Amino acid sequence: MPPAAPGAPPFPARLLRELGRTEGGRDAIGLLVRDQQARRLVRLRAVLDAAAAAPAAVCPPAALDRLREHWALLEAAERADKAAVRGVLLHPLTGPWAQRCLYGLTTSGLATSGAHASGPTAKPEHAQDLDHFGALAAAAATRAGLPFATRLTAHGDLLVLPTLGALRTHPGARVELVSDGEGLTLRQGPATPTVTVRTADGRARSDAPRWLPLTTLPGLLPGAPPVLLDDLDPYRTAGSGLERHGLGAVTRLDAAARAAWAASWAGTEAVLSVGGAHRTTEAALLLRCLVPLARPPGTGPTGETTSHCSGTRREAFGAVLCSRPSTPAYFAATLVHELQHTKLSALSAAVRLHDEGPAEAYFAPWRTDPRPFDGLLQGAYSHLALADYWQRYALAARSTTGRDPAWAEHARCAEQVAAVLPVLDASRALTPEGRVLVDEMTAMYGRLADAPPPAGHAARARAYVSTARAIWRRRHHGGGGREQARRDARGATGGRPDA
16 A cells, blocks of 8 residues: 655544545545645656656657657646646546656666666657657647647557547657647648647547547536546556456547447436435546446447446546446446545545555455455445445336346445455554544445345345355465454454355
């Protein structure tokens, strides 16, 4: 678990308890958002400082000069329209780029060859990462309505302007960008047609077929900012590890796919509010970007199935990565699930919740591999919110076809939480803030029993978790297990019979 920022002010206990209930109003989430925004701006400045301090082999003088030129453009744009510039710099997918760039600048000089240092080196894509800062600066200046001129290099077969769209071109193409403050002209040699992009209301439009716009989904509440459906940003899944699970980003959405996403999104707000007004509020305050993922392996050709995949990235605060859920109810559940990870990750960055190390030793019924304590806390937190959402959905459902699947989801999630909550509660590694959080989670779990699921759903959920535990023990510890030994030694009890 990363340490909280040194000297960070204490998180108000009232708001910490609110978050422990997997809720979070404007005050609590506002604190998390402001903290994450401050961290993002510091990290962006750190990229420039690291580039200036890096050896010439890692950041050549010409690359450093371009960075400084683009930084000056960024500063000029901020003077023209600070809010427009922050919209680009705080775009969730700027985070993965900044982390990757900073890592390359600060670790490339540590490369070794055998027993001898080989001297500073940079990966081939490192120069491309540094050049991307120019695309950020150009997008910010365009949004700010600042006249400017610059030249950029395409990333693969696209020149992506974050939050705006992309120009389809060829790998390594050099593109001249000229803005008159109202529109942006992109030129690529005399033989290639010029593309003109007009910007209004934060959107970039062009009749040129080579211009690929980003889909913008309406905000979930009146006055809430729109949500970008970003299938273009080159850093949206880079370094995420999705490929280890057979998953990946959608290369580019066609018109039919964009329409399908928009249709699914249109019905989500009404269903999300069934889970409580706080669910809509947290989504409206936190969600800025959806990254479409390919359907999970094994789904049918149409994708019309409840099987889907989703995730978040700590460095991409405000983004949810997911395949398109089959119904608005599952779309809403995906947001509930993933935004809990967003909240808890942000809280963990601001407040130290525990002192457990990274050892992967714990059973979690939602995973087949042993989990670290922090992963156990994250999973319990998100599944507790899901259990609450599906319970409310089931109680509000007017038909059996809607009620039964919701009770099944609720029972499974609640039983999964019951299997790990005693481990969290018994931990001596919790800080005082972590203890408040887990106590509120425990109390909320207890309140779920006020409206229990039908007996059949509860029995199937218990059998599911019991089977998952037995398989996990055989696979990892031959029937015993360090996790179970820890629980026995601590005398952890509670939860349901098989927990």
